[in-house]
Amino acid sequence: MRRPGQWPLAAQLALAFALVTVLALGGSGALLLYQSSARLLAGRAESTLAWGQAAAGLAAEYWSDPREGMTLALYRFHQQSGIRPVVVDTDGRVVADVSSETPLLGERLTHPELQAALAGRTATGTRRLSTGEWVMYGGVPVVVSGEQVGAVLVAAGIGAVRDAQRDLLRQLALVAGAMAALAVLLGVLLARYLTRPLVRLRAAVARLARGQLDARVEPGGSSELRDLGHGFNRMAEELGRLDQQRRAFVADASHELRTPIAAIRALAEPLLSDRPIDVAVYKEHLHDIVHECERAGRLVNSLLELARLDMRAESRSQVSQAAEPIDLRRVAVEVVHALEPLAAERGVRLAILPGEPVMARADAHLVEAVLGNLVENGIKYTPRGGAVQVSVGVNVDGDRTEGGASLSAGSERAGAAERRRRAGGERDGAASQRPVAWIKVADTGIGIPKEHQARIFERFYRVDKARSRATGGAGLGLAIAAEAAARLGGRIHVASESGRGSEFTFTLPL
CATH class of the missing domain: 3.30.565.10 (Histidine kinase-like ATPase, C-terminal domain)
Known part of the structure; x- marks a missing residue:
C-alpha cells in the first residue's frame, strides 16, 4: 500500500486542500459552538439569579412564618416560574421546601452555590443529576432588616440549552461535511489544473529519455511552471543540437579516417600480388603508406586533443587547478x-x-x-x-x-x-x-x-x-x-x- 507521500501530486494536493478546509471549518465550528453555549448559559444564569432574587424576597417577607406563609408563597412562585426554591438558615439547614416528593426539611445542604450565598455572594453552577438531567443551581442571600438570615437555593432545568447545543452541533457537522465534500471536489479540480503542466512535462521527459530529442512541452500554469517548461524546451533544444554535433562529428571523423585507410589498402594490395615489382615502385608505395599512416595518426591525435578539451570543459576546477x-x-x-x-x-x-x-x-x-x-x-x-x-x-x-x-x-x-x-x-x-x-x-x-x-x-x-x-x-x-x-x-x-x-x-x- 502506498504511503501518502507516494501518492500522485494531484491526490496529495486534493487531500491537503480538503484537510485544511475541514480543519478550518472544525476549528471555527468549535469556536462558534463554545461561544454560543457560553452565551446561552450566561443568559440562563442571569435569569436563574433573577428568579432566585425574587424567591429570596418572598423568603425575607415570610421569614417569621416559614412553615405556613413562606411555604405557600414559594409554592405559588414555583407554580408560576417552574423553578424549585429551597430556603436554608445560616447553618445551611432547610427551613422551607416546596417539593412534596423529596422534601428536604431539616437537612443540611452543602451545595457550592449555597455556601457562596451564605457568605453573602450570589453564584450559579451546572451539574448533571443521577437521572441524566442537567440542572443549573443558583444561590442568593436572604436579608431581613439589613441582616442575612439565610439563603435561597433555586434549581432550573437547562435541557433546552443542551438541546440547542446539540442542534447547533448537528448543523455544524452537516455544514462541515458538505463543505468538506465540496473542498475535495474543488481540490481535485484545482490539483488537476495545477499538475497538468507537470503531467505534460513528465510525458516529455519520458519521451526525451527514450531518445526522442524532438520532445517539447507547451509551457503553462504558474510562473514557476512556465519557467520550468521553457527551461525544459531549452534543454531539449541543446541536447538536440549536441546530438546533431555528435552525429556530424562521428560521420566526419569516420570519413576522414576512411580516406587514409582506403589509400593504405590501395597502396598495399599491389605489393601482395605475385607479379614482380620494381624496388623503386615498392619503396614509393611504402613511403606513401607511411605518409598516410602519419596522416591518420595526426587525425587521431587531433581527435584525442578535442576529447581532452571537452573533458576539461566539463570540469572547470581542473582548468583552474592547472x-x-x-x-x-x-x-x-x-x-x-x-x-x-x-x-x-x-x-x-x-x-x-x-x-x-x-x-x-x-x-x-x-x-x-x-x-x-x-x-x-x-x-x-x-x-x-x-x-x-x-x-x-x-x-x-x-x-x-x-x-x-x-x-x-x-x-x-x-x-x-x-x-x-x-x-x-x-x-x-x-x-x-x-x-x-x-x-x-x-x-x-x-x-x-x-x-x-x-x-x-x-x-x-x-x-x-x-x-x-x-x-x-x-x-x-x-x-x-x-x-x-x-x-x-x-x-x-x-x-x-x-x-x-x-x-x-x-x-x-x-
Missing part, C-alpha cells in the same frame, strides 16, 4: 622553435618579434595548443617564400584595437576587423574594463574569403577541401585552438583577405 603564472612570450618562443623544422621544410620564414615578457595566469598546455595550431595553420597555408610572424603584447587600458608590429597588410586587416567588430556589436564589456594579453600570428598566405571566416573554427570545416587534404589538414586545427581558447576564457579574432594573408589574434584576460 593554471599557473607563465610568461606568454616564453611559451611563444618555445612553440616557434618547435615548428621551425616544419616551416623550413615548406620554405616559409617563421619568426617571433622582439618584446617584453608578458606574465599571465593560465594553463600552459592550453596556451601551447592555441598558439601551436595557429602557427601550424599559418605555415600550411603560406606559399613557399612567404613568412609567418608571431608577436606578444598586452593592452593595459583593455582596448583591443590591434596594434604593434605585424606584416605589411596587418594594420589594414586589423582596422577592418575592428570596424566589423564594432558594427556587429561584438565588443566585450568586461574586456574593455580589464587589461588583456594578446598573441598575434600573421602570415602572407592565401587568405580566407569573407564568406568562410565565420565557420573556419568549426570541426572538420575546410575552405578548400582538396587543398586542405594536400597539406595534410583535416579541419581540426582551428577548432582545437578555439576550444582551448574558450577553456582559458579567451577569444580568437581573425582578419583576412583572399590573396593577402591572414592575422589571428588570441586575446587572454589578465
